[in-house]
Amino acid sequence: MTLSSQFTVNKSVVFSSSTVCSSIINSRWGLFNSVKLQRNIPKFRNLSINSCLTTSDNGEFRREKHDVGDRDGVIIVDHGSRRQQSNLMLNEFVKMFRDKTKYPIVEPAHMELAEPSIKAAFNLCVQQGANRIIVSPFFLSPGRHWNQDIPSLTAEAAKEHPGVSYIVTAPLGLHELLVDVVNDRIKHCLSHVAGDADECAVCIGTGKCRLH
Numbered sequence: 001m002t003l004s005s006q007f008t009v010n011k012s013v014v015f016s017s018s019t020v021c022s023s024i025i026n027s028r029w030g031l032f033n034s035v036k037l038q039r040n041i042p043k044f045r046n047l048s049i050n051s052c053l054t055t056s057d058n059g060e061f062r063r064e065k066h067d068v069g070d071r072d073g074v075i076i077v078d079h080g081s082r083r084q085q086s087n088l089m090l091n092e093f094v095k096m097f098r099d100k101t102k103y104p105i106v107e108p109a110h111m112e113l114a115e116p117s118i119k120a121a122f123n124l125c126v127q128q129g130a131n132r133i134i135v136s137p138f139f140l141s142p143g144r145h146w147n148q149d150i151p152s153l154t155a156e157a158a159k160e161h162p163g164v165s166y167i168v169t170a171p172l173g174l175h176e177l178l179v180d181v182v183n184d185r186i187k188h189c190l191s192h193v194a195g196d197a198d199e200c201a202v203c204i205g206t207g208k209c210r211l212h
Helices: 085-101 116-128 142-159 177-193
Strands: 008-010 017-024 032-036 072-078 106-110 132-137 167-168
Touching: 032 072, 072 085, 072 116, 072 177, 085 106, 116 132, 116 142, 132 142
Parallel strands: 072 106, 072 132, 132 167
Antiparallel strands: 008 167, 017 032
8 A cells, every 4th residue: 555545745855754644544433543664565454543533531632742742733635515504514524623632723614515615724724823624524535526526625725835745634534432422312302302302413303313
């Protein structure tokens, strides 16, 4: 596997050493782990996984060696929808992400169908003083959008800002914390069906969370 199949880097080396938080393949897709970048990365199978997303006792993310800095802008990008409520949900997630990580520059973006676009978010980050942009796809799995569309749109946005580097990170993948997220969602929906919990923010007002 080559570096290009893991993430896209443009204009300059964006980390100070050869160790970065990247996506390793365990069989096909695995969890985030720190790996040494080489010209050709061999296939990895049955690896023990150490997540680079660590939290402190108060639930906030700890700052690791290669962390987001004050001059970094983070763009969290989803697909985008014609349904405004879905787009607004990304705004809520970005607010939660910003509050928990304490990163100073975090902007939402939609790949298509809605604003702000990746280009608009890129511009906003630069206006706030960012000289490196980290584009994080809010996608579960890799695919054409991650391989082609998002890198292409980001590269186009970067043309207006010479000297500003960027990276498109891996999608969420098979991170073990997603197990807790899915399990929590299941338990909440079952509690709602039993009459012990209100509809969650996703289902509220739809009446869809019910037994058939």
